[in-house]
Amino acid sequence: MNHSEHSLKSFVVLSRAYRSINDLANKHITTFQLxxxxxxxxxxxxxxxxxxxxxxxxxxxxxxxxxxxxxxxxxxxxxxxxxxxxxxxxxxxxxxxxxxxxxxxxxxxxHQEKIDDIFSVLSEDEKAQLIQLLKKAGYNAKELS
Structure with a gap:
C-alpha cells in the first residue's frame, strides 16, 4: 500500500471501529431508559x-x-x-x-464495565498507544481545519 492508500484505509477502519463500538455502547445505554x-x-x-x-x-x-x-x-x-x-x-x-x-x-x-469489555482485547500498552495515536491524528485534523 502507498501513503494515500494507508491514509484512506486508516480512515475507513477508524470509522467502522467507532461505529461498532458506539453502537454497542449506545445499545447498552438504552437499557436504562435513556x-x-x-x-x-x-x-x-x-x-x-x-x-x-x-x-x-x-x-x-x-x-x-x-x-x-x-x-x-x-x-x-x-x-x-x-x-x-x-x-x-x-x-x-x-x-x-x-x-x-x-x-x-x-x-x-x-457502563464502564461494558467499555472495559469492548477494549479488553487490547493490552494496557496498546490502549495507551491508541490514545496517543488518535489524539495525534485528531489534533492534526483540528490544525488543518
Whole structure:
C-alpha cells in the first residue's frame, strides 16, 4: 500500500471501529431508559459538576439547538434542574439532581464495565498507544481545519 492508500484505509477502519463500538455502547445505554445524548449530558454533570447550558453541546459533541430539548427531557425525568448563575443572569447552569446522581451511581459502573469489555482485547500498552495515536491524528485534523 502507498501513503494515500494507508491514509484512506486508516480512515475507513477508524470509522467502522467507532461505529461498532458506539453502537454497542449506545445499545447498552438504552437499557436504562435513556438515549445516548441524555446519558452523555448526565455523565458530564455527574463527573464535572454544574455546566452552563451554552457549553454542554461542545463538551459532548451535540448541536446547540438540541441541548434545550435534551435538558427539558432530563428535567421532566427529574434528573437535572436549571440554575440561574448568581453573577450573570444571562447564564443558566444545568445541575444534576440527587435523583440524577443516584441513577448515575447505579448505571455508570455497568457502563464502564461494558467499555472495559469492548477494549479488553487490547493490552494496557496498546490502549495507551491508541490514545496517543488518535489524539495525534485528531489534533492534526483540528490544525488543518
Amino acid at each position: 438515549n445516548p445524548t441524555e446519558f452523555a449530558v448526565l455523565e458530564l454533570l455527574y463527573h464535572k459538576g454544574d455546566q452552563p447550558l451554552q457549553q454542554i453541546g461542545g463538551k459532548i459533541l451535540l448541536a446547540s439547538g438540541s441541548i434545550t430539548y435534551v435538558v427539558d427531557k432530563l428535567e421532566q425525568k427529574g434528573y437535572l434542574a436549571r440554575k440561574a448563575c448568581d453573577k450573570d443572569r444571562r447564564v443558566t447552569y444545568a445541575h444534576i439532581t440527587e435523583e440524577g446522581k443516584k441513577l448515575m451511581e447505579e448505571i455508570f459502573p455497568s
